[in-house]
Amino acid sequence: MPPPPDLNAVFLNIPYDEEFRSLYIAYIVGLYQLGLVPHLASEIPGGDRRLNKIVNLIQSCRYSIHDLSRVELTTAPSGVPRFNMPLELGMTITWEKLNPSLHTWFVWESEPYRLLRSTSDLNGTDPYIHDSTPAGVLRELCNAFQSDHSPHVPEILLVYRFVSGQLDAILAKKGTRNPYDRSVFKELCWLASTLTIFLRHPRPSA
Amino acid sequence: MHEPIRIAAPRPTLEERAKQLGVPKARQKELQALVDQFKAAFSNREEVPVSSIELEKSRKSASAA
Numbered sequence: 001m002p003p004p005p006d007l008n009a010v011f012l013n014i015p016y017d018e019e020f021r022s023l024y025i026a027y028i029v030g031l032y033q034l035g036l037v038p039h040l041a042s043e044i045p046g047g048d049r050r051l052n053k054i055v056n057l058i059q060s061c062r063y064s065i066h067d068l069s070r071v072e073l074t075t076a077p078s079g080v081p082r083f084n085m086p087l088e089l090g091m092t093i094t095w096e097k098l099n100p101s102l103h104t105w106f107v108w109e110s111e112p113y114r115l116l117r118s119t120s121d122l123n124g125t126d127p128y129i130h131d132s133t134p135a136g137v138l139r140e141l142c143n144a145f146q147s148d149h150s151p152h153v154p155e156i157l158l159v160y161r162f163v164s165g166q167l168d169a170i171l172a173k174k175g176t177r178n179p180y181d182r183s184v185f186k187e188l189c190w191l192a193s194t195l196t197i198f199l200r201h202p203r204p205s206a
Numbered sequence: 207m208h209e210p211i212r213i214a215a216p217r218p219t220l221e222e223r224a225k226q227l228g229v230p231k232a233r234q235k236e237l238q239a240l241v242d243q244f245k246a247a248f249s250n251r252e253e254v255p256v257s258s259i260e261l262e263k264s265r266k267s268a269s270a271a
Contacts, residue, residue, distance in 0.1 A: 007215035035217040037226075063211075104211065147213035162244045186227045187237065193223040194241050 069110035
């Protein structure tokens, strides 16, 4: 029997590209606000084969979100399809089929009905449609998960804007331009988690 | 659409999260200063100033889906 997963952990299977960074931050902030903890493949230290690390991460997380909104070809010069996200979704589905009580996965998209064309084997799966907006990601996270004392989407958006506004300074501090870098991810998580605790407290009266 | 999943597990405490993330103490202090600024601004506001455009877009897309 495999070890039980972390009940708050969510594996985020998302594209690591520049255009996705606002949604990436929205996922981090939104998940923390709901009492969940996001995890990325990039946060695992090196050493083992990348695929093994991803499998271990999936197995350690109670939930996973697979964002298939950027399944289009990458930009020139390579111009190849992006197979990583469907591959990791496939591995997750296998894991869930073998251990249904240990894992639940979700598919996210930006456009309604596109999943039927891009991945028709998932017919019958209702994707969460985020419209490629941070507000859409937060709204759909609140549709997918429910927890006590969670703030509403407008409040979460305020935190999103704050954390998002700190990204450039964090990148400069870390000497990288990659927002998915492990150390940058950790600091974004630190900010998001700290503000989670704050938002759960009653607001002071005016 | 599915029913939302109810998160039953207790939330990790701030200390547990900080330990898990491994952000150095000195850096935590710098980040905490930023958080304190946000908290002060948040506490002084009267209403949540969310862009009506953003919410409207959200509503439209939800109804379209």
